[in-house]
Amino acid sequence: MPGFFSWIAGFFTTAEPSPPQASEARLFNPAKTTEPGEATEDAQSLTLQLEENLFCWLLDTGPSNLHTDLTPSDSALQELHSRLTNNKMEELPRRPMTLPMLMKALSDDGADRHKLTEIILGDPALTDQILQVANSPYFRTGDHTIESVDQAVFVLGMDGIRNVIAAAVMRPMMAARNSREALFAQRAWSWGLTCARAAEFIAKLRNEDTSALFTAGLLPALSYITIRRELQRIYRAQRGPGEPDAALIRHALTRYQWVACQLIASEWNLPPKYHAYLLAAERPAPDQEQTTLSDGMVIGSREVLRHAHQRNLPEEDLDKIVRLTPEQTGRVRAALKAVLNEGTGG
Template identity: 45%
Template sequence: MSGILAWISGKLFSGRHAPPDTVSRKTPAPVPDSGTRGDTKDQGPLEKLEDHLYCWLLDTGPRQLNEPSDLTARVVREIESRLENNALEELPRQPLTLPTLMRTLGNESTTRKEVAGIILSDSALTNQVLSVANSPFFKVGDQPVETVEQAVFLLGLDGIRNVASASVMRPMLAARNSSEALFTQRVWRWGLTCSRASELIALTRHEESTSYFMVGLLPALSYLILRREVQRIFKRKFPDRTPSAHTYHEVMRTFQWQTARKVARAWHLPARYHALLLKNPGYPDPDAANSPLRDGIILGTREALRDAHQRNLGDDELRALLSLEPKQLEKVRHILVRLLSEGLGSR
C-alpha cells in the first residue's frame, strides 16, 4: 500500500521512498496483475480507512475498487512517465496572486489593510474569499460577511490566511462537467476537513498552523489532477473504454504524494510548506509520528467518512493511531463534527 495514509504513517513503505519529483524506474509502482488487495480482515486500520476513503470518493464498492483491470498497469506506467518527465497535463498553473499573498501572509509585520489590499486587487479572488468566509467552515457569528475588510477584521490574520488559501484552491477543485461533480464535491469536503484538522492539531501543540492548513489541501488537489490525467490517457489511447475504479484507485494511491510535491514546487510555495512535504531536499519523512499533518489527515478522513455515513474506524482504533491526548482529540473532533454537520459542502 502506498497511499496518502500509508505515506504519512511511515510504517508501510518498508524504507523505500521516491525522490520528490520522480518515481524511480528501478522501483516501479506496484500494480497487482490479478486478485485483489486481500481480505479486508487482514488489513491494518490505516489500510481499511484508506480503502473506505477511495470507495467514497469514487462512489464505488470494495469489490469494484479491487477488481483488476487489464489497462491499469499501462496507465500507471504512463502516469509514472509523465511525472518523471514533468509532463502532467493537468498540473494547475500558479495562481497569479499567490506569490504576493504567501509573502504578505507569511510576514509577521503584515497589517490587515495590506492583506485586504492584495485580495481586492484580484476580483476573482475577492469573490472566492467572500464565498469561503461565509461558508459554515469559516463563518464567525450569524451575520453575513459582505466585504473583504469585514472578513479580515472578523477572522483575524490567522483566519484570513486559511480563507485565502482555501479561496485560491477552490476554483481548481471545481467540477468541469457533471461526470466529475460528485467526485469534486467529496474530495473538496475531505480536503477541507483534513486541512482544518491539521491546523487545529498544530494549534493545540502551539505550532505555526497556517502552513499545515495549506499543505493539508494539496492531497485533495492531487487526487483531482490524477483523475483527470487518467481520463486524458483513456481519451487518447483507449477511446472505446472508460477508466475502472481499480485504475483510478491504483493511480491515486501510488502517485498522489508525488503529485502534491509537484504542485508545491510549481507554485514556488514558501520553504516551510516544503518542509512539511520533505524530510530533506528530496525525501518524504517516514518518522513524523507526531506530525499534525499525519494526525490531521487520519482524523479528518475518519470524521469526513463518519459524517457521510460511510465505513470508517472505531473510536479505539482511531485513538491508537493518533498521537493526541484524549482531551485534545475530543476538542478537535468536536469542532470537526460541528463544522461538518453545519453543511461543509455536499456529501
Template identity: 50%
Template sequence: MSGSALLSSGAGNVAGNGEPLAKLEDHLFCWLLDSSPRQIAEPSPLTGKVLRELDNRLANNALMELPRQPLTLPTLMRTLASEKTSRKEVTSIILSDASLTNQVLQVANSPFFKVGDQPVETVDQAVFLLGLDGIRNVASASVMRPMLAARNSTESTFAQRVWRWGLTCARSAELIALTQKQESTSYFMVGLLPALSYLTLRREVQNIFDRKFPGQTPAAETFHEAMRTFQWATAQNVAHAWNLPPRYHALLLTAERPAPERDHSPLNDGIVLGTREALRNAHQRNLGDDELLSLLGINAEQLGKVRHVLSRLLAEGLSSR
C-alpha cells in the same frame, strides 16, 4: 514506480497500525469514487499501462492536468507568511483580484469559516472578523477552491466529496498543530494539497484514456491505484509548479517519509482524523473511537476538542447545502 499510500504513511508506520489505516483508506476511496469495495479491488487490464504512463509524466514534469499557479498566489503567500503583515496589506492584495475577492467572500461565509450569524459582505469585514490567522486559511481555501471545482457532470460527485474531505483534513491538521503549539497556517494550506492531487490524478487518468484508449472508461480500480500510488508525488509537483515556500515541500516530505523516531505529524494525523470524520458525517464505514485514538499522536482530551470542532463544521456544512 514509487509511492506510499496517503493514510498508511506517517502514523501507519507504527507497528500493528497498518490494517486499520488500510481499511480507512479503502473506505475513503469507495466514498470518493462512489464505488463498492469489489469495484476498487477488481483488477483492470489497463491499470498497469496507466500507472507506467503516470510515472513517466511525473518523472518528466509532464502532467497534462497540473493546475496552473493562481496569479495572485506568490504575492499572497509572501504577505501571509510575514509576521509583519497588516490587515490593510492582506485586504489590498485580495481586492486586487476580482475573482479572488469573490472566492474569499464565498469561503468566508461558508460553515467552515463563518464567524457569527451575520453574513460577511466585504473583504475588510472578513479580515476584521477572522483575524490574520483566519484570513490566511480563507485565502488559502479561496485560491484552491476553483481548482477543485467540477468541470463536468461526470466528475461532479467526486469533486464535491474531495473538496469536503480536503477542507476537513486541512482544518484537522491545523487544529492538531495548534494543540501541539506549532505554527498552524502552513498545515492548513498543505493539508489541501492531497485533495488537489487526487482530482489532478483523476483528470490525468481520464486524459490518458482519452488519448490512448478512446471509447473506453477507466475502472474504479485504475483511479484508485493511480491516486494511492502517486498522490504525494503529485502534491509535490503542485507545490513546485506554484513555487510554494520550502516549508511546504518539507511538510509534504515529512508526511510521506516520516523519520523513524517521529511517526506522527500534524499533517498525517490531520489526514487520518479528517478522513474518519468526513466518512462518519457521510454515514460511510470508518473506524471506531478506540481504533482512531490508537493511530494518532494526540491524547483523548485533545482528540475530543478537535472532533467537536470538525463535527460542528461538517454538520453545518451539510445542512447548508
C-alpha cells in the same frame, strides 16, 4: 528546476519497470516504533481499512470494485508514471497570479489589513471566492454574513484569512468541469477542507504553524482531482471515449498522490517547509513524535466519513493510529463535528 525533479525521480528508483507491480504508497502512514512491544501491524491494518472506506466514498463504489486486477503493464498507468517523473503533467494546477504577493503580505508581520485587502481586491475572481469561502460553514464565525474583504480580514484575523485565502485559491481548481466528475470533485473538496481544518486544529494544540499545515492539508485533495483528470486524458487518448474504472483510478491515486502533492508545491514555489510536511506524512521517521499532517488527515477522513454515514473505523481505534492524547483527539473531533454539522461548506 532540474534539482527538484531529480529528487522527485528518486521516489521511483526502487519501483519495478511496471508501476502496477511496484509496492504502493499509502495515504495514511503511521509512524513506526522501535519499541519491541509496540508492533505497527494493528495501526497499518486500521489505516488500510480507513483508506479503503475513503476510496469507496470518493469513487462512489463498493470494496470489490477497488481491487479489480490490472494488467502488469497497464498503458495508462505507464503514461501517467512517465508524465509525473518527467514533469509533463497537462493538468498540473498553475500558480495563481496573485499568490506571490499574497504570501509576501501574509508573512510580513508589519503588513496591515488594508494592504492585504488592496491586493485581494485587485483580483475580482479571488475576491468573490474569498467571500464565498469566508461565509461557508467551514469558516463562518457567527450568524452575520461577511460582506466585504476588509470585513473578512477584520473578523477572521490574519491567521483566519490566511486559511480562507488558501481555500479560495484552490477552490476553483477543484470545481467540477462536467457531470462525470461532479460527485468526486464535491466529495474530494469536502474531504480536503475537513483534513485541512483537522491539521490546523492539531497544529494549534502543538504550537505549530497553523496556516502552513492547513494549506498542506488541502494539497492531497488537489492532487486527487489533478491525477484523476490526467488519467482521464491519457485513457481517452489511448482507448477512446469512456471512463477509467474505479480500480484504475484508485491505483493511480494511491500510488502517485504524494508525488503530485510535491509537484504542486514546487509549481507554486511554496516554501521548503511545505515539502517537509508532505514528506513527513508520506514517510514518517521511526518514533517521530509529531506527525501533524498525518494525524489531521486520519481524523479528518474519519470525521467526514462519519458525517456522510459511511463505513468507518470504531472511535476507540483512533488512539492506535494518531499521536495525540485521547483528550486532544476528542477536542479535534468536537471541533470538526461542529464544522461539519453546520453544512457541507463551499
